[in-house]
Amino acid sequence: MKKQLKLGLSFLFVTLIVAIFTLLSWVLESGELSISALEPLLLRSSEYASAVRVAQQSAPLQVRAQDAWKFVYEKLPDLPIENNYISKETGKVDPNNTLVGRLIRYHVFVKGRPPNYRFDWKLSLADYLGATPDYLVESVYPGNDVLRSNPMEGDRAAIQGLNKVQRDALVQALVDVFSGNSGQKPVPAAGETKDRSTSPEIPQPQPGDAKLLIP
Numbered sequence: 001m002k003k004q005l006k007l008g009l010s011f012l013f014v015t016l017i018v019a020i021f022t023l024l025s026w027v028l029e030s031g032e033l034s035i036s037a038l039e040p041l042l043l044r045s046s047e048y049a050s051a052v053r054v055a056q057q058s059a060p061l062q063v064r065a066q067d068a069w070k071f072v073y074e075k076l077p078d079l080p081i082e083n084n085y086i087s088k089e090t091g092k093v094d095p096n097n098t099l100v101g102r103l104i105r106y107h108v109f110v111k112g113r114p115p116n117y118r119f120d121w122k123l124s125l126a127d128y129l130g131a132t133p134d135y136l137v138e139s140v141y142p143g144n145d146v147l148r149s150n151p152m153e154g155d156r157a158a159i160q161g162l163n164k165v166q167r168d169a170l171v172q173a174l175v176d177v178f179s180g181n182s183g184q185k186p187v188p189a190a191g192e193t194k195d196r197s198t199s200p201e202i203p204q205p206q207p208g209d210a211k212l213l214i215p
Contacts, residue, residue, distance in 0.1 A: 065108045065115065068177045069101035075173040079166070080158040085147040097143055099158050102151060103128075104174070105142035115178040121171040128159035 073079060082099035086092065106124060107113050111134070113120040126132045138144060141152040162170065175181075 065104055066101075068104055068115075068174070069098050071177045072100045072104075072170070072173045073098070075176070076166075076169060079170065080161070082151065082154055082158050085143065085149060085151050088146055088148055094147070097147060097151075099151075099155055100170075102142040102155055103159075106136075110140055110142065116175055118171050118175050121174050125159060125167055125171065128156050 073081070080099055083095045083097055084093055085097055087094040087097070103124065104115070106127075107121065108115055111124060111127075113124060115121075123132060123134075127134045127136060136152050136156065138150050138152050141150060141155075143151045159167070
């Protein structure tokens, strides 16, 4: 009887040990599986955080490119606005689709030029003047996709109607806005000339200005 009891206890003990090891093995495997399952989530979370950081870094340029035209017109209120084009979506005139706004979008998004250097803005104006090999293309010109009529030719005529002093002031205003500078003086309206006796300073020639002398 005692022998059978000892055998029974031994068997129960062995069974208990096997059950414990089985349970431990299952717990360990479950932990590994859980960690493996979390890895893609952690990776995606890291990628998402990186994307957010990139978006936050690039957001200021996008916002300023969309709104910068307002500050340019504040600096140069006599510049042509050219905002009488009809929106395809509303069927009404879009007053916020302006000459300077389209110039900025052409410069930054179509040509991919930096917005805080005078030389690059002079290149873009030279495109409008036909003084560079880069000609304006109707199909990608800003406003073509949202306005009933393409404003490209009207914008080209408006830029060509500015005199050299006005074009130089426009370039400086654009650089000031995107560089965070202020204090730019207004430029006279198209067709007006400055009185030498009242003008405090005369703009000095800059490299590349010869291209902007085309009437």
